[in-house]
Amino acid sequence: MAATETDKHPVPEGARITVCEVGPRDGFQIEASFIPTEKKIEIINALFVAGLRHMQVTSFVSPRAVPQLADAETVLAGIDRPEGSMITALIPNLRGAERAVGAGVDAVHTVVSASETHNVKNVNRSIDASLGDFDAVFALLKSAGVGIEGGIATAFGCPFEGIVPPEQVARIAKIYQQLGATSVGLGDTTGMATPTTVRAAVRAIRAEAPGLGIGLHFHNTRGVGLACVMTGLEEGVTHYDASVGGLGGCPFAASATGNICTEDLVYLLNESGYNTGIDLDALITAATLTQEVLGRELPGQVMKSGPRLRRFDPGLTERAAG
Numbered sequence: 001m002a003a004t005e006t007d008k009h010p011v012p013e014g015a016r017i018t019v020c021e022v023g024p025r026d027g028f029q030i031e032a033s034f035i036p037t038e039k040k041i042e043i044i045n046a047l048f049v050a051g052l053r054h055m056q057v058t059s060f061v062s063p064r065a066v067p068q069l070a071d072a073e074t075v076l077a078g079i080d081r082p083e084g085s086m087i088t089a090l091i092p093n094l095r096g097a098e099r100a101v102g103a104g105v106d107a108v109h110t111v112v113s114a115s116e117t118h119n120v121k122n123v124n125r126s127i128d129a130s131l132g133d134f135d136a137v138f139a140l141l142k143s144a145g146v147g148i149e150g151g152i153a154t155a156f157g158c159p160f161e162g163i164v165p166p167e168q169v170a171r172i173a174k175i176y177q178q179l180g181a182t183s184v185g186l187g188d189t190t191g192m193a194t195p196t197t198v199r200a201a202v203r204a205i206r207a208e209a210p211g212l213g214i215g216l217h218f219h220n221t222r223g224v225g226l227a228c229v230m231t232g233l234e235e236g237v238t239h240y241d242a243s244v245g246g247l248g249g250c251p252f253a254a255s256a257t258g259n260i261c262t263e264d265l266v267y268l269l270n271e272s273g274y275n276t277g278i279d280l281d282a283l284i285t286a287a288t289l290t291q292e293v294l295g296r297e298l299p300g301q302v303m304k305s306g307p308r309l310r311r312f313d314p315g316l317t318e319r320a321a322g
């Protein structure tokens with residue numbers, strides 16, 4: 001949330017990068033078996049211990065659409081929110097905004113897709129109908145003092161329609177800015193972003209809506225999620241979403257798979273000299289806990305390999321003999 005941009009491009013080494021954990025929302029929403037609420041809370045709290053301060057902890061959506069997140073209020077009430085944290089939740093409509101305000105989030109992530117077909121699949125209405133409803137949503141949130149990130153799903157391509165023009169993304173971003181959003185989050189719902197499309201979308205928004213913060217949300221469906229982050233950094237973007245263990249995916253998009261993995265992203269950023277404020281070892285502990293709770297191997301790589309300078313006992317590795 002509240003993505004900010006540095007004046008210089010690319011982002012200089014040593015700069016603060018915001019890593020927003022979205023596993024408890026984007027990650028859990030696609031899980032078929034209900035994760036007990038207390039386990040969700042335990043994972044969220046372990047992520048706080050690792051130093052994550054920006055987190056999308058749930059969605060206030062229809063419990064029939066996403067039964068996994070029907071416990072949104074209980075999750076919000078049960079977590080140990082650290083001082084200075086930015087706790088957000090996804091909302092699709094006014095009912096979601098009312099629930100989010102009632103539950104005391106710091107900010108919301110509204111959702112509209114850049115492609116018509118995905119917007120209908122996801123929220124059962126046209127793009128213009130979604131945007132039209134946001135007048136009342138924004139008025140409520142502003143009067144309640146709740147921050148707003150304007151989410152734009154399928155921003156780099158749609159699994160049903162194919163190419164999404166950067167001008168379409170910039171058009172929605174401009175509307176969000178006019179409504180009063182301070183930043184937009186570009187969602188790569190099914191991992192169709194590439195360095196080229198990321199550069200084009202970021203530049204189109206900067207041209208159309210100057211001053212609007214940009215956050216990037218990649219899925220690793222085609223294995224280039226972290227390459228897209230590098231392009232974002234070259235373009236001066238300082239806010240990235242990621243999911244613990246590489247969980248994630250939209251239940252209403254074909255071929256959706258996990259977000260870029262938080263540990264892998266933090267590893268890359270920390271090793272590149274950026275300041276994330278996140279402890280990689282503690283994050284691996286949180287990822288391991290998540291894997292245990294879900295009972296299957298997660299896609300994250302650094303949680304398996306460990307930090308770069310992890311040392312192994314030579315006595316435990318076989319020696320080649322010719």
Ligand code: COA
Nearest residue numbers: 059060061062063065066092093095096111122123124250
């Ligand atoms: N929270 C809880 N319940 C909600 C709700 C919300 N934010 N919005 C609507 N509902 C309820 C209504 O009260 C109504 O309940 P009822 O039938 O018991 O009276 C029911 O859902 C239908 O409401 P309606 O406004 O007609 O919604 P819809 O059927 O057109 O569905 C959405 C629209 C947006 C509610 C639904 O598509 C949705 O929740 N989508 C979320 C998708 C998502 O999370 N995607 C992943 C993230 S990208």
Ligand code: ZN
Nearest residue numbers: 026187189249
């Ligand atoms: Zn996503």
